[in-house]
Amino acid sequence: MRIRVIGAPMDLGADRRGVDIGTSAIRYAGINERLRSLGHSVKDMGNLVIPQPEIQPQGNLKLKYLDPIVGISKELSTIVTTILQEGEFPVILGGDHSISLGSVWGVANVHKNVGVIWVDAHADFNTDQSTPSGNIHGMILAALAGIGHSSLTTVGGWQPKIHAETIVIVGARDLDRAEQDLLRAHSIHVFTMSEIDRVGISEIMQRAIVIAGQQNDGIHLSLDMDALDPKEAPGVGTPVRGGLTYREAHLAMEIIADSHQLVAMDVVEVNPILDRENATALLAVELVLSALGKKIL
Numbered sequence: 001m002r003i004r005v006i007g008a009p010m011d012l013g014a015d016r017r018g019v020d021i022g023t024s025a026i027r028y029a030g031i032n033e034r035l036r037s038l039g040h041s042v043k044d045m046g047n048l049v050i051p052q053p054e055i056q057p058q059g060n061l062k063l064k065y066l067d068p069i070v071g072i073s074k075e076l077s078t079i080v081t082t083i084l085q086e087g088e089f090p091v092i093l094g095g096d097h098s099i100s101l102g103s104v105w106g107v108a109n110v111h112k113n114v115g116v117i118w119v120d121a122h123a124d125f126n127t128d129q130s131t132p133s134g135n136i137h138g139m140i141l142a143a144l145a146g147i148g149h150s151s152l153t154t155v156g157g158w159q160p161k162i163h164a165e166t167i168v169i170v171g172a173r174d175l176d177r178a179e180q181d182l183l184r185a186h187s188i189h190v191f192t193m194s195e196i197d198r199v200g201i202s203e204i205m206q207r208a209i210v211i212a213g214q215q216n217d218g219i220h221l222s223l224d225m226d227a228l229d230p231k232e233a234p235g236v237g238t239p240v241r242g243g244l245t246y247r248e249a250h251l252a253m254e255i256i257a258d259s260h261q262l263v264a265m266d267v268v269e270v271n272p273i274l275d276r277e278n279a280t281a282l283l284a285v286e287l288v289l290s291a292l293g294k295k296i297l
Helices: 019-028 030-036 065-083 096-109 140-144 177-185 192-200 201-212 248-258 277-292
Strands: 003-009 041-047 089-094 114-121 167-172 191-192 219-222 263-266
Touching: 003 019, 003 030, 003 065, 003 096, 019 030, 019 065, 019 089, 019 263, 019 277, 030 041, 030 089, 030 263, 030 277, 065 263, 065 277, 089 096, 096 140, 096 219, 096 263, 114 140, 114 201, 114 248, 167 192, 167 201, 191 192, 192 201, 201 248, 219 248, 219 277, 248 263, 248 277, 263 277
Parallel strands: 003 041, 003 089, 089 263, 114 167, 114 219, 167 191, 219 263
Antiparallel strands: none
């Protein structure tokens, strides 16, 4: 496989510094070299230039840093679209989860009916009306589904970027009340940690692939490292106890790889300032490898 790595060191969508150096931590953990060791061709395109929050006006406190986030998303979407049109596979490194507005938008420009598997402790399904924080990283999945403020939902001049029936959230365990109502109202498929405990990650991922892949136009994987238990991935901005174990996360990635439906992926929310010995970035690299074909035997 020909892979292009692009860094989006965004921290404007969150309220905690440090996630902007997640791209460096993941590269330091050897993502490019280890992908090449699997036989992939890898070209690293470097990082997008992200404005510093200290010199940017927050703007609307229900949509903090809206304008620069939309601008960066447009730039990232164009890059991702070009990568796909050239027959290559984009791996986008965050950065906070607001980068997925650009990454999924770019994929949807090429794969009009792409499904999304959103591996995350949170649903990121708030809007400017429901958000308790105003942080846009918590609104991105809703925006991609065409729900929320028009400045986010209609970027590029069209909406929705993805269809609600092909969205799957895996690993959720921290949902705001208003967010729960939105998820139910739009019939979003959510596999919580409770369901994973009861049924097992293998069965959950098989179901997720059927749902996300039902239009036969590929699957985008968005991997938020806070989906894992903080004991496994301490270096995240919004840790929540009771997450995926090391083996559950790897098996989830391996099952996605075995589906042969993956067309793009992003990995987000690695915060080296909060990490221990780069453990979260190292684990992120391992999980990317599993999603792209690495097996035990």
